[in-house]
Amino acid sequence: SDLLFWHLCVFIKTRNNDSQNINDKRKPKVYVVEKYLRNESKHKDLDIATITFDLDSNSIYVQYQYGEGQITQSSRLFKKPTYSSINNEKFNPKSVTEDVVYPYVGLLKTHEAYIMLQDMIETEERALIRVSKLEDNVIQILETRSRERSEFKLKINSLDWDRNHRIRKLLQDKKDKKHKLATIKDSIALNLRDKIIKHFRQSTKNQFIRLKNLFEMKKNELLHLTKSLESNDVERRDRNLILCSTLKNELNILTLKLKRYKESRIKRYNNLATCINSNPDYK
Secondary structure, three states: OEEEEEEEEEEEOOOOOOOHHHHHOOOOEEEEEEEEEEOOOOHHHHHHHEEEOOOOEEEEEEOOOOOOOOOOOEEEEOOOOOOHHHHHOOOOOEEEEEEOOOOOOOOHHHHHHHHHHHHHHHHHHHHHHHHHHHHHHHHHHHHHHHHHHOOOOOOOHHHHHHHHHHHHHHHHHHHHHHHHHHHHHHHHHHHHHHHHHHHHHHHHHHHHHHHHHHHHHHHHHHHHHHHHHHOOOOHHHHHHHHHHHHHHHHHHHHHHHHHHHHHHHHHHHHHHHHHHHOOOOHH
């Protein structure tokens, strides 16, 4: 799919009634323009360049990239129907105006134009959501700045420099103290995480070594008993044969554990990481 490169939103200018309410700064939108990055997997003339959502005239204008040898751009203009008519599937083919450049682009069939119009309406909804999120971020920044100004106001007076200097120093000291406490807290949490992970790695390494040593011991014991099977003592040979069978089963279990050890260690590590990340004391 195409990648959104940038979007532009134009708002209606409203009167300023000297309102101090930040939320009143929201303005009605006129149109939104989005430009997309080129997608090399698509043909040049089918790669979308810009989409303009005109909210005033209730239309969507799609303009494509220049194709090879073209001097004009292909474009399509969609006149949006009402939502009720879309749900009732009453689609008017004349609501789509195509300005195409042959042989690069052909006229859409009725069902193709209908599907493309629906896609464009969904794209418009996503574009408006992106713009609303941008508005929310800007309003949040303005509210933060407004609170900062109301918390501590400096007296603008050249004759009161010492007082202003003390106030600035108090503000800076308060900020430095918060930063220092946050740094110490992060350092403690990081050290705890490192100790837990280090202990886990050492513990699992020791477990693997013990498992491997046990495997070697059982293996040597089995080899020793195998040689004793050549004895002429029938009772002893039968007893050793049972022991060999038991040792062989134990070795099979140990072999399976050694084979699955790496996978089991990764799973245990992921569970440990999930537990640490979900604990607020380690964040």
